Amino acid sequence: MSISADDFQIVQKFLLENSGISLAPGKEYLVEGRLQPLVYSEGFDDIHVLVVALNKNSESDLGKKVIEALTTNETSFFRDKHPFETLKTAIIPELLKKTQANKKIQIWSAASSSGQEPYSLCMLLRELGDVLAGWRVEIIGTDLSSDILTKAESGVYTQFEVQRGLPITMLVKSFKQDGDQWIIDSSIRSMVQYRQFNLLDSMASLGEFDMVFCRNVLIYFDNPTKGKVLEQMNTIMRPHAYLFLGGAETVIGITDKFKPVIGHRGIYELS
Secondary structure: OOOOHHHHHHHHHHHHHHHOEOOOOOOHHHHHHHHHHHHHHHOOOOHHHHHHHHHHOOOOHHHHHHHHHHOOOOOOOOOOOHHHHHHHHHHHHHHHHHOOOOOEEEEEEOOOOOOHHHHHHHHHHHHOHHHHOOOEEEEEEEEOOHHHHHHHHHOEEEHHHHHOOOOHHHHHHHEEEEOOEEEEOHHHHOOEEEEEOOOOOOOHHHOOEEEEEEOOOHHHEOHHHHHHHHHHHHHOEEEEEEEEEOOOOOOOOOOOOEEEOOOOOOEEEEO
16 A cells, blocks of 8 residues: 555654654655555554554654664765775874874764764774874764664674775775674774764763764755754864765755865865
């Protein structure tokens, strides 16, 4: 059974209010495809019955499962490459000058998904070797989905996942093979602390950061939500901090709290 217009609007409203994700008209097929397995697993007769139950009690376990089902977790190691190359050649050298006094760098991966982004950061930082000698680096990875965070914490990946963007030299140095799976080294896994977090919630409890990675997340939000998220991020970033967005994302026309770092697409600093 296809989802009705009324049921789609209920799901739209629920997702926007609880995750910030804006479902555009025309995404009915996506909702149907993502919710159908939940219909079967939860014992509903069809999508309409599931939506009725969701509408009656949006704060139930069903609500959490609907968000899990509709959250996009597309990711890969060293995704898009450019930000990581810029981080290594331009941003880290500047950041080391600015954090010389306390020799501490704190990084937030704001949509860490199954862990490829924060682990990519770990591997890149380890490659710098003596450059970071004496510095303490702390990385926190957060995501809305508890299921995907469980996978991230495990550090276990399929052959397909490690082939997406991960250089063979880093695969050999940082993973061990176990059958058809690859397990990231415990020394890298221990560099990241994971936490379930909704970007619509107050960020004050997260601490302060020198770098925030919020890549390919804002594209799912409407402009008012983007503005709220970015302005909150501004309050927990140190004066010298850098914000990394996805290649198709921008702060222009949304907030004046950030300005582009000249010559580095997708990277911003505080205004």
